[in-house]
Amino acid sequence: MGRNLRWAVAGLATAAAFAVPVWLCGAVVLPSLLKDAAIRWSLATALGAALASLTVLWGQGFATRGQGTAGQTRSGPSVQATAGRAVAIGGNNSGPLSTGDAPVPAQPTAGGPAPAQPPVPPAPNTVSASGERSIAIGGNNTGPLSTGDQPGGTRP
Known part of the structure; x- marks a missing residue:
């Protein structure tokens, strides 16, 4: 999924997270509890704004998260x-690094010292x-x- 499409999905999810609770609370749930329309719609709008703000936090992370290349995972x-x-x-x-000044004790081997191996050239990355x-x-x-x-x- 492309980055622009992710932003569009995040925006639509935020709009839905605001509009659906506002309509449900203001027109369906709260009319039987609150007769004053100003209080009822103010309360519904506050609930919708709270849910939309949580959706904005989710949407920002969803829209900006990294993507791998063609199904591959990123690795260092x-x-x-x-x-x-x-x-x-x-x-x-970011910390101190030292290889030490004391010699490393030799590790005993079963067949004597190991023969010297030529170094393998490092791979890319x-x-x-x-x-x-x-x-x-x-x-x-x-x-x-x-x-x-x-x-x-x-x-x-």
């Missing part, structure tokens, strides 16, 4: 951190941190970043 970039102390974030970062102590962010960063490297220091 693929995120992958493959090396030791690597960080990959597929969105925006991919955030990848593949080097040791690397940081990759697929958005904006507002916080401090640190890879743990110290100037003039020894590397573990």
Whole structure:
């Protein structure tokens, strides 16, 4: 459904949410309870306005919500951190980020050390941190970043 059609549906729903309760209360329900037409229609109009305002809130969200492309859902970039102390974030970062300065303990393996695998090239829309102590962010960063490297220091 297109955006203009969504706005039209929201507008029609708002008009109906106002007109139907006003007519029902003013012409059908309240005449037996209130004989004064001014009070009866004022009360009916107030009820219609309250329901229409709730419908406006719904309609605005309905008309402006995002749409996927041809039945597909929207998804963010693929995120992958493959090396030791690597960080990959597929969105925006607003906090401090550090890969540390201490060495990572080696994980024991059953058949000895694993053979080195050549790195796989990243796919489109991919955030990848593949080097040791690397940081990759697929958005904006507002916080401090640190890879743990110290100037003039020894590397573990």
